[in-house]
Amino acid sequence: MDRDDLSTSEQKKGYSRREMLKMTALAGGGIALGASGLGTALELFGNTGAADAAKTATVPFFGSHQAGITTAHQSYGYLAAFDIDPSIHDVAKIMALFISWTRLSATLTQGKREANSSNKELPPNDTNEARDLGAANLTITFGLGHSFFIKGGKDRFGLANQMPKQLTAMPKIAHETLDPAISNGDICVQVCADIQQVAFHALRNLIKEALGTANIRWMESGFLNGPKGKTPRNLFGFKDGTANVTDPESQNEVVWTGSDEPKWMRGGSYLGYRKIKMIIETWDRDSYSDQEQVFGRKKDSGAAFGRKHEHEPVIMSKQPADSHVRLAHGTGKKIFRRAYSYTNGIQAATGNLDAGLLFIAYQNKPQDSFIPMLRVLGKSDALNEYTDHVATGLFAVPAGIKKNDYFAQHLFE
């Protein structure tokens, strides 16, 4: 064995780089590896240098837009909602919470943690489980629900005149079977990272910080993985995100709010949310060709009907009348999708898998895009035979936070 070739991690595994490349070429039918293939192979064989760099990568917390929206999609996401404690009537307490959440988020997203007191009789400030891990592109994104402003017909905190223009309670959609306990909420927090433990740690510490002011209402966790630079697949096995709004110019048009909104909301967005259960057992018994008919795309390549390649435009005349793509595309509306798959064990009542999609979309005009699209899909989508919408939410996500400011500061001041 040529010892000169060995990196420490390969030495541990007992393979030389040359042997490793030979084995990978054999596994790939002798096809030469490109740069990204080599990276994957090195990772498989224990050379984790590139992977380690990704684990320590940080996304700026402060900026003109909140991070976690058009930020590159991380592998893990939590979405949670909080309700302001019923004992809280003083807006100063909410401001204090948003100040401490901002401080904590700015610290954690940069891979740092809160210092502990030197008095060991006090509980620790940081829960410590992410201590030895990097920031892993952690982002924390905050939003406000309709019930933050108005509850039971009352202007709760005297802020109703500052309500974002497109923020309403979610309207009823055909065929939904919503569970109110896991829907809506006064505040939403989206936490994403490339290491699940890092994301969980951040959310857990935000929950701890809120004690006495805001109580966690629900929390969902998801995952999404695909080869680098390629479209990931959902739990129905289809490429999901092909026709998403990805170029920055279109994102500017679709995602960010403008001058028609109250000042504090400009440069923000709206987070539209649906928890969509997938009836996996029924889907898995459906034929391959029918599965393709449901979406109007080929399962392997992701190409639209009548096309060869994934990113070629949809031909409407080739689409089945009730296909998901035909109906969504046919609305002529644009949203920016940022979904995660979820699994949650087995449903006790049926013995079936509890799995599906945490559908998250950002857009500047949900009343003109996200909600009409939901209405069309709710009524006629072929996908409805295999899905069940069980939770919902619409949240106003204010503009980015400037250094030395705090979340939603300009709503209060």
Ligand SMILES: C=CC1=C(C)c2cc3[nH]c(cc4nc(cc5[nH]c(cc1n2)c(C)c5CCC(=O)O)C(CCC(=O)O)=C4C)c(C)c3C=C
């Ligand atoms: C309110 C909007 C949407 C919901 C809810 C929704 C649920 C949902 N979607 C998939 C899988 C796929 N969706 C695809 C395309 C697509 N979906 C929406 C909107 C909603 N989807 C849009 C706007 C589009 C793009 C349409 C277009 O212009 O072509 C696709 C095809 C590939 C892609 O473009 O991403 C898949 C696959 C699931 C499984 C699901 C609920 C469980």
Ligand SMILES: [Fe+2]
């Ligand atoms: Fe879709």
